[in-house]
Amino acid sequence: MTEPQSYELATARLEEIIKRLDSGAAGLRETLELCREGRTLVELCAAELEAVGRGLEELRLDDLVARLEAGAGAG
Amino acid sequence: MAEPVTTPAGIDGSTLPGPYGVGRYAAGLRDFLRERPRVQLFGEVWNLRLSRAKVYLELRDGEGALPCSMWRNDFDALRLGEGALGDGAQVVIAGGLDYYAGSRTSSPAFTFAVSGLRVAGEGDLLAQLDRLRKTLDGEGLFAPQKRLSRPALPRTIGVVTGEGGKARDDVLAGLRRRGWQGRLVWAFAPVQDRHAAPRITAALQDLAATGEVDVIVVARGGGSLADLFCFCDETLCRTVALLNVPVIASVGHHTDRTLIDDVAALSCSTPTHAAESAVPVHCAEARAEVLTMTRRLGVHARRALLHRAQTLARLSRAPGEHIAGERRRLHQRMREIRAAGRRRVEREHGRTARKALVLDRKAVAAAGDARGATRLSALAMALAAHDPDRTLERGYALVTDRAGEVVTSAAGARDAGEVRLRFGDAAVDATIGADDD
Structure with a gap:
């Protein structure tokens, strides 16, 4: 499942941040805070993209269920 | 090839007659079927196919079906409008059973040979479909899936489709086009007829129950509406509507919408498009x-x-910079103070000069006043010298009459008779006596 902060929310917020920074209206303190927040969001987006970029994993529903049950049993 | 010359022996122990040559038996069957009574039948047309010589269709209802054929000339003579015999159209047909016996090089075929056909109205299945669509819509079941948020970048995608179908490859092609390489969970199920619906429903429920799947694609590579009727199953559609995972339907039909198209979060025309819609973001x-x-x-x-x-x-x-600025300001203030001092001294100097002038003038005036006083004193002294009181103090007396008038002569004294003699210390009254001489 996706993270609590989803990719689409993160990218939407990033676009807002870039737009605000590009406008030049942000003061020094706000700029630094926005850059800090932006870096966190970029890391989140990069992690989401990394998760769907490591190679396609195909499995049958039965295999997934068995894996989940094994995981639950081990847990 | 020639007919076999010899007839083989039968099966040991079998009491059935024969063996007969199959061609002869098939021809006998054909003759038998052709002798059956010719009848009229009604049902729904499905899978109408036109060839150059013949028209093929299936006549179906809820209990069974018959393969039918009609000479193309007879069919064209009916002058039916385009689409009049779409899947589900209800018709009445007239004809009888027939059998093509086939040969060593061609397949046999059983058919109901149609000699007459009349369109009877909308098919029951489509009418049922329409009623069910209205029911589900009335219950608001078209909306819940559309309210679910679909992730832009799902990590796990579930796919319900036939295991050997082309849809599987199409889904993979769509995901490749997006550059998506996450986890793909296949839930294979028959997707062919209405009996497939429970299997599809179970696959959907099982996928959602794992809690691992972000979005589900239901895909089929197309077909007639009859073949797709499993996607109009009421239980399946109610299950999809209330599923908490978004479902993207792609059952591959362009003209007739199945009910799953209505209840799903999204309906796509092809499995490839469905896969691309499941991953709206192009990963690269x-x-x-x-x-x-x-x-x-x-x-x-x-x-x-x-x-x-x-x-x-x-x-x-x-x-x-601040100190330098303050120093400049202080110097400026000092210059201003000095200038102000000079202006003040000059102003006081002028004022003092004016006062001195006034004083001089007053002094001159005062000197004039002193000379006047000296003269006044001299006048006072002269006046005092003439004061009668001073004379009286020296021994003289002043004579006045009763009226106070000064008597300056003896004659006056006599005339007055009664006089007052005022001396330096006091006055006394006197009476003038008679003159003795």
Whole structure:
């Protein structure tokens, strides 16, 4: 499942941040805070993209269920 | 090839007659079927196919079906409008059973040979479908799936489709086009007829129950509406409507919508399109965008830090500049104070000069007053010298009559008779006596 902060929310917020920074209206303190927040969001987006970029994993529903049950049993 | 000359022996122990040559038996069957009574039948047309010589269709209802054929000339003579015999159209047909016996090089075929056909109205199945669609819509079941948020970048996608179908390859092609390489969970199920619906329903429920799947694609590579009727199953559609995972339907039919198209979060025309819709983000482009945003954030951060450094440098220079400024201001104030002092001294000097002039004038006036006093004193002394009181003090007396008038002669004294003699210390009354001489 996706993270609590989803990719689409993160990218939407990033676009807002870039737009605000590009406008030049942000003061020094706000700029630094926005850059800090932006870096966190970029890391989140990069992690989401990394998760769907490591190679396609195909499995049958039965295999997934068995894996989940094994995981639950081990847990 | 020639007919077999000899007839083989039968099966040991079998009491059935024969063996007979199959061609002869098939021809006998054909003759038998052709002798059956010719009848009229009614049902729904499905899978109408037109060839150059013949028209083929299936006549179906809820209990069974018959393969039917009709000479193309007879069919064209009916002058039916285009689409009049779409899947589900209810018709009445007239004809009888027939059998094509086939040969060594062609397949046999059983058919109901149609000699007459009349369109009877909308098919029951489509009418049922329409009623069910209205029921589900009335219950608001078209909306819940559309309210679910679909992730732009799902990590796990579930796919319900036939195991050997082309839809499987199409889904993979769509995901490749997006550059998506996450986890794909296949839930294979028959997707062919209405009996497939429970299997599809179970697959959907099982996928959602794992809690691992972000979005589900239900895909089929197309077919007639009859073949797709499993996707109009009421239980299946109610299950999809209330599923908490978004479902993207792609049952591959362009003209007739199945009910799953209505209840699903999204309906796509092809499995490839469904797969692309399941991953709205193009992963490679998204990576490039994230990289771009990272660079832009870096530029802004560096610019902000540079600005901060410049501000700090300016602030560090500020005390010296402040002191220099204060010194300049103090010097200016001192110059102003000196100038003001000079102006004040000059002003006081002028004022003092004017006062001195006034004093001089007053002094001159005062000197004039002193000379007057001396003269006045002399006059007073002269006046005192003539004062009668001073004379009286020296022994003289002043004679006045009763009226107070001064008597200056003896004659006057006689005339007055009664006089007053005023001496230096007091006055006495006197009476003038008779003159003796």
